[in-house]
Amino acid sequence: MTTVVMGAATLHLGDAYKIRPTLGWFDADVMDPPYEFRAEGGGHYRQSRKGMAQIVAEKLSDGFDHSVLNPLLCGGAIVFCHNDQLPKLLPYIDGSFERQAVCTWRKSNPQPVANKHYRPVMEFYVHAWNRGFHPRGTLEDLDRQVEAYSPRGKQKFGHPTVKPDKVMAKILRNVAGETVCDPFMGTGSTGVAAIRAGKRFTGIEHNPQHFATAVDRITAAVEAAREAA
Template sequence: MNIATSAAPANAGSADAIALPTPTVAIIGAGTLYLGDCYEILPRLGWLPALVMDPPYAFNTSGGGSFREQRGHTDQIAAEGLDQGFDHSIINPLLCGSVVVFCHNDQVPELSAYLKGSFSRSALCMWIKTNPMPMANKHYVADGEIYFHAWNHGFHPQGELADKKRHVCSQVGRGSKFGHPTVKPDHVMNKIITNVSGSTICDPFMGTGSTGVAAVRAGRAFIGIEKNPIHFATACARLAAAQGLEPAGVPTLSPDQQGRPLSILTPAQGEPK
């Protein structure tokens, strides 16, 4: 069978141990996808070469003036709680070689300070939108999105000189066919995966799997975590399609499935520990 799903059992430690929720796991070719809370699951996965994430931004979704009706995605962002920011502790420099993280302009000062204090080097990069929404709302036109790439020794940016520009230009998708309000374009994610070091890429805020699609197409292994069951199912289908696997439909979430323990991932051969 091309796609296997199971419910991973919670920790079976002492009676004093805190019982963690049981995530559902979908193994799809080179991808391993977890349905659950990344703040609970990611620390249990051990060391990983690279994190690539588009976590919730922290910004005000009200307003919009006469363009509000054209910004339906903003309402969905608010409805899904994707405007509340994220806890920086999800990025642990002792458990990853590098991280790429998107953020809102207002998150830059705190996130920049956190990354500079945690990793050996960091760079501020940008996705430049070639077709931004024609509005400014007493601000600047939202024609770019910021992302940081931070790394420890041995996990510096990869690629040829032409790949190492600090920006990437791409159109914004209008009306995502994947049902998620902040899907990143393939071109943007392909550039980022090219720059990231390591044989395994993990996206703890997976959404509908754009990072995973770029990773497996580049010959990397992928680990994704998503708490929204609908987006999780979409990601499963996209990862299957990207690898030419037969679609298996929505993963079975039955709690009585035979469980599989969460593997403790270790660095691949030849990668720094």
């Protein structure tokens, strides 16, 4: 395992399922684990999307083991998921946390595909919490929906499912506490938002290329926070 520490951020290169249980308590786990969905089909447009091939290659459509979501290790949790994962994920969360809410990121530029389903105009995330870790923020912050432009091109940082800054900033305003862990860090969007929100961040990522990108992005966020202090 490789570990990089910069200011209020600690990043681990390795397997989330092995590393997360060893890190102990965090006020919030904020994660975008692999979705579970059909990554094939969808016509010529979908077949021409390089991002979909990357999703398959990196096994980002194979789902995840819910055991990484441990209510004994966090006060609250944010979990992004595909629509088709909700029937399995919600019962697990309901038996683990005190309360939960299904929230959505509505895309202002959704892809023109459907693949024998509904068009993916929105993505879901579940906010679950235990007593004392209920959602925070202004009344506007507490909307269950946020609308944001889906990253394209360089804004994706070489990752096929990167989340936009606006979405992550809203989520970091909502989670309670000062410490945040992202077991599926990707290119570091959660970490950037956490540092900007004045929280301490720990991230885990198994892909060396994405890990290197996360180190660069979060280092820049840490340096910017220092300059602004």
